[in-house]
Amino acid sequence: MSRINVMVPWLGQEESDAVADAIASGWVAQGPRVARFETEFAASVEASYAVATTSCTSALHLALIVIGIGPGDDVVIPSFSFVATTNAVRYVGATPVFADVDLATGNVTAATIAAVLTPATKAVIAVDQGGVPVDLGEIRGVTDPRGIVVVEDAACGAGSTYQGRPVGATAEIAAWSFHPRKLLTTGEGGMLTTTREDWAVRARHLREHAMSVSAAERHASVLPPAEEYGEVGYNYRMTDLQAAVGIVQLGRLPEIVARRREIAARYQAAISEIPGLRAVQDPAHGTGNFQSFWVEVLPEYPVDRDGLLEALAHADISARRGIMAAHRQPPYRELTPEGGLPATERLTDHTLILPVYHVLTEADQDRVIAVLRALGGQ
Numbered sequence: 176m177s178r179i180n181v182m183v184p185w186l187g188q189e190e191s192d193a194v195a196d197a198i199a200s201g202w203v204a205q206g207p208r209v210a211r212f213e214t215e216f217a218a219s220v221e222a223s224y225a226v227a228t229t230s231c232t233s234a235l236h237l238a239l240i241v242i243g244i245g246p247g248d249d250v251v252i253p254s255f256s257f258v259a260t261t262n263a264v265r266y267v268g269a270t271p272v273f274a275d276v277d278l279a280t281g282n283v284t285a286a287t288i289a290a291v292l293t294p295a296t297k298a299v300i301a302v303d304q305g306g307v308p309v310d311l312g313e314i315r316g317v318t319d320p321r322g323i324v325v326v327e328d329a330a331c332g333a334g335s336t337y338q339g340r341p342v343g344a345t346a347e348i349a350a351w352s353f354h355p356r357k358l359l360t361t362g363e364g365g366m367l368t369t370t371r372e373d374w375a376v377r378a379r380h381l382r383e384h385a386m387s388v389s390a391a392e393r394h395a396s397v398l399p400p401a402e403e404y405g406e407v408g409y410n411y412r413m414t415d416l417q418a419a420v421g422i423v424q425l426g427r428l429p430e431i432v433a434r435r436r437e438i439a440a441r442y443q444a445a446i447s448e449i450p451g452l453r454a455v456q457d458p459a460h461g462t463g464n465f466q467s468f469w470v471e472v473l474p475e476y477p478v479d480r481d482g483l484l485e486a487l488a489h490a491d492i493s494a495r496r497g498i499m500a501a502h503r504q505p506p507y508r509e510l511t512p513e514g515g516l517p518a519t520e521r522l523t524d525h526t527l528i529l530p531v532y533h534v535l536t537e538a539d540q541d542r543v544i545a546v547l548r549a550l551g552g553q
């Protein structure tokens with residue numbers, strides 16, 4: 176019996192060849208392949224501009240800077256997210272304000288955001304948690320009239336849809352991740368997409384040390400022009416080696432999403448017949464890519480979440496605890512709202528993430544389902 180991991184990236188010979196070509200070209204840092212990856216990614220999510228970065232975390236950091244967030248500003252975010260969402264707010268000196276999430280989707284909603292708005296709220300970061308599309312239109316109905324900008328943290332969202340369009344297409348600004356735990360990977364890597372040219376230009380500038388002359392421009396001239404560094408910038412550049420992989424992976428995305436949705440449907444069908452388990456579903460407003468296929472272990476199930484995790488581990492199946500709650504981590508505990516975040520805490524404590532990946536076989540999936548059934552007394 177072999178180990179079943181929670182996630183295995185799908186990489187092949189084409190990715191290896193693409194990296195070999197980049198190396199042979201002699202241009203390995205940010206260059207033509209990054210530019211092409213940006214163009215193709217922007218087209219795939221119907222965004223006007225795309226700026227490649229080192230990670231979603233750095234894309235979130237740049238997004239908050241270009242929309243003008245700083246000390247004294249409140250930024251409403253879900254605690255129910257990977258800690259990077261909260262950390263990005265702290266990077267710019269602003270204050271994270273935690274909103275609770277909807278139990279069905281794991282996402283913030285117009286109502287949970289409206290409940291925590293303050294006069295100092297300047298931005299919201301809305302996460303497509305686990306690839307479930309967030310209801311951005313409903314949220315912007317609350318935030319747009321107040322001049323509050325919504326950053327979509329679409330780290331998990333590539334390949335999901337919202338109201339019939341790709342996730343991210345209706346965002347003013349969004350951040351994406353290409354970490355191997357997400358659907359398409361460049362090893363590490365991220366992207367910022369936006370509808371606004373001024374934000375894209377500034378993000379591009381800040382990503383490259385705020386240098387007045389880009390590396391590409393310097394390379395193009397024999398006598399390099401003198402450069403200036405007009406503000407404090409960052410090195411958030413993606414490499415052409417990563418972009419070479421990203422271009423191939425982006426081409427595979429529709430197939431990856433289709434396969435993941437097939438696997439998810441098989442889990443959903445099996446789990447619907449096991450009392451005490453509740454599986455994540457598509458919301459009415461879109462379709463998910465099942466980046467994280469989560470299951471809630473309800474009180475009527477014979478064992479609790481950790482008991483089920485242990486049983487899976489015993490069968491050499493590596494599942495994961497549910498998505499974390501940032502307000503329980505040491506740097507953010509003091510920001511826990513009075514009364515806590517009941518839905519966030521329930522999902523964090525009672526959900527687990529099952530293995531879903533492109534090359535997961537039906538036989539392996541059946542092994543996972545067999546454990547869920549056996550413990551459920553079926």
Ligand SMILES: *Cc1c(COP(=O)(O)O)cnc(C)c1O
Pocket residue numbers: 229230231232233256257259260302304328330331351352353354364365
């Ligand atoms: C993974 C993830 C991030 C961080 O992405 P990196 O590319 O690893 O920086 C941010 N937000 C969410 C919601 C994520 O799931």
